[in-house]
Amino acid sequence: MFVNQLGFPLLSLLIGTPLVGAVLIGLTASSARSLQRTIAWLFSSINAVLAVYALTALQPIGGYQFVESIDWLADIGLKYAVGLDGINVWMVVLATLLTPLALYAARNESTHQKSFHALILVLSSALIGAFVAxxxxxxxxxxxxxxxxxxxxxxxxxxxxxxAAALKFFVYPFVGSVFMLASIAGLVVTHFQQTGLMTFDSVIISGAVLNGTLVMDESLERLLFAGFFLAFAVKTPLWPFHTWMPQAQVATPSNGSVDIAGILLKIGAYGMLRFALPFFPNAAVWAAPAIGILAVISILYSAVIAFGQHDMKSLLSYATISHLGFVMLGIFSQTIEGITGALITMINSGLTTGALFLIVGILAAQRGSRNREDFSGVWLTAPTFGTLTLITVFASIGVPGLNGFVGEFLSMQGAWLAPQLGYGYVSFAVIGIILSAAYLLRMYRGVFMGAAPEEHAIHEPKTSEIAVLSLLVIAMIVIGLYPSIITSVSNASVSELVRSLTASSR
Amino acid sequence: MAQIALPGIEFMVILQILIIFVSATALLLIDLFIPTAQKRITALLALAATIAALVAGPFSQAGTTMANAIAFGPSTLIINSIILFATAISILFASDAMHKQGIERGETYVLMLLATGGMLLLAQGSSLVTLFMGLELLSIALYVLTAIAYPRIASEEAGLKYLIIGAFGAGFLVFGIALTFGATGSLVLSEIAARIPSSGIERGFFFTGIGLMLVGFGYKVSLVPFHMWTPDVYQGAPTPITAFMSVGSKVAGFIAIIALVQMLGPEAQVIAPVLMALAVLTMLVGSVVAINQTSLKRMLAYSSISHAGFVLLGVLGSTQASGLRAPIFYLAAYTLTNLAAFGVIMSLEGSDERDLTLADLRGLWSRNPLLTAIMGLALLSLAGVPPTVGFLGKFLVVSAVWQAGYGWLALVAALASAFAAFFYVRTLLTMFSGTSDEPRATTSTSSALALLIVAVGIIAVGLMPWSISALALAGS
Structure with missing residues (x-):
């Protein structure tokens, strides 16, 4: 076993804490509702503190830190190996911070409170595990x-x-990922046949690709890349693999959707960045124009569909797909600007879309409807709520000074600079920003402006909800004004990644 | 007058087989004196015999005996352990369910022991005659067990169907053995391996023989297109018997197939295309047809067909360096998982013979969280979702087949698991959605114990695969 420089297994604690919480909740009586809430909130807060500690302790030098590595199935080289660098630390921070916020703001709408809290904690543990593995x-x-x-x-x-929604939610991504499993087998076996070392360590494999000890012939590389791409494209989701997502999101309890929109979808983009690119740099360059086209279609198509939605939750899930199009564009530019932009856009989408889902949840809980036409003049009866929502909407549209602008700008800059993409993609993608302003501002105008209705007036939400929204809004403003908060941590890792991509593509 | 020289018998090599057969014979007599209402005692005695045989495993001696007809080695040890474990769990299931449904008979347990003996013979057989004996013993016991729910029509019909089709399969096997013997002049696997004809009409006879034997065993492990009997028999047989045969005869049948492939050595390349075609058909047909099933037992029957295809991938992979680890691990995973799934179905069945459908699972979560959790684990493991044992099994066979140079088969396997995921997850989610007015399902102590053992196994072996992979590795 390898002990990291901290002397204690920080990352395993991050993975394990929510699991312990979930088990404890499982042991409580179904009626002990306040106890379950407390446990869930306590354990997810501990985790948030741990994540912030990890962020501050992380040296901005690139490469994995806090590494833990234990043999799992030694004779095929399988390990429990986790590590943190400037890229995934942000994913972990996002995941751990959003979980207690979502739980804190959770209303007592659920009759299944026990399983709700336990499942959210298990989900958070699995997410953190996926980000640090x-x-x-x-x-x-x-x-x-x-x-x-x-x-x-x-x-x-x-x-x-x-x-039906749950079935779609499970089966679509699962189908994508079984092909990735076949690709993993192919990659590991090819590596074994060429180097004599059976390992699943992503650092060793991408290192072998970089220094030429692992050379795949063109068709094999493209085939294996296709397996990874399929899994991550479905998960992201990228058009035309997106059909599972809006239905699942609409059916989700609104508290849970904060997490799902915020973080779950980022695993797809994250996996593309972390695994698909470094393992198959040539195939990635080869496929970039096609994937860029899919990303642009994603941006435009979902923006148009979002414009036609009456259900606000459904509107937001299409808006998320649209954002993730920018992420894909940034990632496949394979430039420092593009990948940094993609990273910031992922964080933004977690913050702003998370906040928007929370807002829709608050509205829906008071009015019993998510149809945007059932609301008007909310600003008059709930001005604080209205202000916070306006800032979030602006952030989502990409108004300069807020976080959304930084991410989208950098993604497009990267795409423009990339030889395999270019300005043609950007000129179409930019239309997506205009469209997002159109559908989000129209939703805002309809719901918050106009005359207050005689009945069903919306009140200011609970203080706890205002507090959560304010925290998210503060984060949006901070990232918008000082994006170097993120880049100072991520820069070393991103430039290391881009350097290796450029060096290993022939 | 010339003396007939009988070959010597090394009892420590056949220790496990011996324990099972002696106790089966003894139990047949003892059972006569056990009153009808107390047949649970017979079950306990049979369980004790199985556990004794299980414990005797590590004390057995490696080697061959009876003129090379029976062998024992490290890989036999793990196979025998899997078979005996499955028997023990199935006896626990049967003592509960057969009693509940009023079809309990002492012979059930004796027949289960005899079938187990047949499986052990298949696992340890190193001559074609032993393999045939093992297969026939196993099959005849299972024909009777399938029909043991007399006078239920479904059970009788299933038994008859199984008998006719099984006899058909046995015919192929005998012809195959005859041709192989004719071509090589030996029945012992190691001798045949040394005498594989390199050309001429004998080579044609030899591989025709091998092909016919594959068909014979293919019936037993339900490879497509020899699978037609499977759904009907699985549905008609009493559920504990279904659980028993779905794992036991599959493990034993595959061990025989593996023995044949190992015997061929490099010549296995000749039949590789046939195995590939069978694997592709079996995986795809099994998982596609299962989607359309509403009866849970039929669904699991098609699922077990599809899994047979995956095991065959592992067998194909075993022709190369990676050895027997992948197929053996997969069989162990499949055994744990299938026992859990059929065990839950059995616990949910009432005292009548009504076949459970998907709709009966609706809202099970609110009725019986424990059974739901175990069934959920089993379904996830069947679908190959981590961290269950089924996931690692699937990954091992996929990488073995890739290592053997058949990367495209890995893609077909991915496609088949994609289809299969749909009906496993549909079943899983059905249990969690909606509520149900039916009374809480109750589980008796013996089946609850058995279910807990297999459920813990699904997770524990999934998280700590070295616990059995070390054994499987020893056999390669």
């Missing part, structure tokens, strides 16, 4: 594990045709 098969384990609690959340407490 450096062993390929361990990543896959956590990647798949995220499906189980989420599908159960949707099935047990979702609304509408919850079972």
């Amino acid at each position: 450096t062993d390929l098969l361990l990543f896959y384990v956590f990647f798949e594990l995220t499906l189980v609690p989420t599908a159960l959340l949707i099935a047990t407490q979702g609304t509408g045709d919850a079972k």
Whole structure:
């Protein structure tokens, strides 16, 4: 066993704390509702503190830190190996911070409070595991594990045709990922045949690709890349693999959707960045134009569909797909600007879309409807709420000075600079920003402006909810004004990644 | 007058087989004196015999005996352990369910022991005659067990169907053995391996013989297109018997197939295309047809067909360096998982013979969280979702087949698991959605114990695969 420089297993604690909380909740009586809330909140807060500690303790020098590595199945080289660098630390911070916020703001809408809290904690543990895993098969384990609690959340407490939505939610990404499993087997076996070393360690494998000890012929590389791409594209989701997502999101209990929108979808983009690119740099360059086109279609198509939605939750899920199009564009530019932009956009989408889902949850809980036409003049009766929502909407649109602008600008800059993409992609993608302003501002105008209705007036939400929203809004402003908060930590890792991509593509 | 020289018998090599057969014979007599209402005692005695045989495993001696007809080695040890474990769990299931449904008979347990003996013979057989004996013993016991729920029509019909199709399969096997013997002049696997004809009409006879034997065993492990009997028999047989045969005869049948492939050595390349075609068909047909099933037992029957295809991938992989680890690990995973799934179905069945459908699982979560959790684990493991044992099994066979140079088969396997995921997850989510007015399901102590053992196994072996992979590795 390898002990990291801290002398204690920080990352395993991050993975394990929510699990312990979930087990404790499982042991409580169903009626002990306040106890369950307290446990859930306590354990997720401990985790948030641990994540912030990890962020401050992380040296901005690139490479994995706080590494833990234990043999799991030694004779095939399988390890429990986790590590943190400037890229995944942000994913972990996002995941751990959003979980207690979501739980704190959770209303008592659920009759399944016990399973709700336990499943959210399990989900958070699996997410953190997927973000910190450096062993390929361990990543896959956590990647798949995220499906189980989420599908159960949707099935047990979702609304509408919850079972069908849960089934779609589970099966679509699962189908994508079994092809990734075949690709993992192919990659590991090819590495074994060429170097004599059986390992799933992503650092060793990408290192072998970089220094030329692992050379795949063109068709094999493209085939293996396709397996990874399929899994991550479905998960992201990228058009045309997105059809599972809006239905699942609409059926989700609104508290859970904060997490799902915020973080779950980022595993797809994260996996693309962390695994698909470094393992198959040539295939990634080869496929970039096609993937860029899919990303642009994603941006435009979902923006147009979002414009036509009456259900606000459905509107937001299309808006998320649209944002993730920018992330993909940034990632496949394979430039420092593009990848940094993609990283910031992922964080933004977690913050702003998370906040927007929370806002819709608050509105829906008071009015009993998510149809945007059922609301008007909310600003008059709830001005603080209205202000916070306006800032969030602006952040989502990408108004300069807020976080959304930084991420989208950098992604497009990267795409423009990339030889395999270019300005053609950017000129179409930019239309997406205009469209997002159109559908979000129209929603805002309809819901918050105009005359207050005689009945069903919306009140200011609870203080706890205002507090959560304010925290998210503060984060949006801070990132918008000082994006170097993120880049100072991520720069070394991102430039290391880009350097290796440029060096290893022939 | 010339003396007939009988070959010597090394009893320590056949220790486990011996324990099972002696106790089966003894139990047949003892059972006569056990009153009908107390047949649980017979079950306990049979369980004790199985556990004794299980414990005797590590004390057995490696080697061959009876003129090379029976062998024992490290890989036999783990296979025998899997078979005996499955028997023990199935006896626990049967003592509960058969009693509940009023179809309990002492012979059930004797027949289960005899079938187990047949499986052990298949696992340890190193001559074609032993393999045939093992297969026939196993099959005849299972024909009777399938029909043991007399006078239920479904059970009688299933038994008859199984008998006719099984006899058909046995015919192929005998012809195959005859041709192989004709071509090589030996029945012992190691001798045949040394005498594989390199050309001429004998080579044609030899591989025709091998092909016919594959068909014979293919019936037993339900490879497509020899699978037609499977759903009907699985559905008609009493559920504990279904659980028993779905794992036991599959493990034993595959061990025989593995023995044949190992015997061929490099010549296995000749039949590799046939195995590939069978694997592709079996995986795809099993998982696609299962989607359409509403009866849970039929669904699991098609699922077990699909899993047979995956094991065959592992067998194909075993022709190369990675050895027997992948197929053996997969069989162990499949045994744990299938026992859990059928065990839950059995616990949910009432005292009548009504076949459970998907709709009966609706809202099970609110009725019986423990059974739901175990079934959920089993379904996730069947679908190959981590961290269950099924996931690692699937990964091992996929990488073994890739290592053997058949990367495209890995893609077909991915496609088949994609189809299969749909009905496993659908079943899983059905249990969690909706509520149900039916009374809480109750589980008796013996099946609850058995279910807990397999459920813990699904997770524990999934998280700590070295616990059995070390054994499987020793056999490669």
